[in-house]
Amino acid sequence: MAHDDEFLPRLGRQRSRGKAGRAKSALGAILAAATLARGGASFSSRKSGFACSRIGRGSGVGQVLASRDRFAAFRARRVIVKARIVKLAGTGLAAAKAHLRYVERDGTSRDGERGTLYGAEADKADRDSFLERAEGDRHQFRFIVSPEDGGEYE
Structure with missing residues (x-):
């Protein structure tokens, strides 16, 4: 029981917490958000040719739709x-x-009439x-x- 009072904290400067505690750079945060939004792989290498012009929610879907057959374009x-x-x-x-x-x-409406409510089952x-x-x-x-x-x- 005599040793209960012998706690001596070692005070000093804060040390690095490693990779988990490190703050992301602004570019890293933007690239991570763009990756989540498009559902693709991470941009870990700078050799990927990524030009930041394709960032946006749903941009992956837009690229897939754009690469479909050319006859689908008139229905888009x-x-x-x-x-x-x-x-x-x-x-x-x-x-x-x-x-x-x-x-x-x-x-x-285009004719200046009242708006109408519609649903999934009826007009x-x-x-x-x-x-x-x-x-x-x-x-x-x-x-x-x-x-x-x-x-x-x-």
Whole structure:
């Protein structure tokens, strides 16, 4: 019991923790994120010819689609997808109703008519049944899909 008080810490400067504790460089972090986004192998060697021009989420898919047969090109359509997660805390149902009113407002169609709701099963969805299904939800996932050639639609 007499030896319980004999702890003497050795104070000194912090030492290297090895490779695990080392911070990544900015380029290393960018390359790692690009690798994860495209689902490819790591860029461990500098001889790969990587020019940082192909960085981006989904760029691997774009390269695969671009390398497909040349006859598939006329069927290709590029779109921009904007995704948003909305928390429905507190005034959740009221916020969902307000969003549906915004979607269905006047002047949203090309002819200036009211917007319509649609679903996976039908071209016209029922607003009230959608709100009933979404009553207990904590979040809403809202997507805007904008085709590149949207102005050419009739």
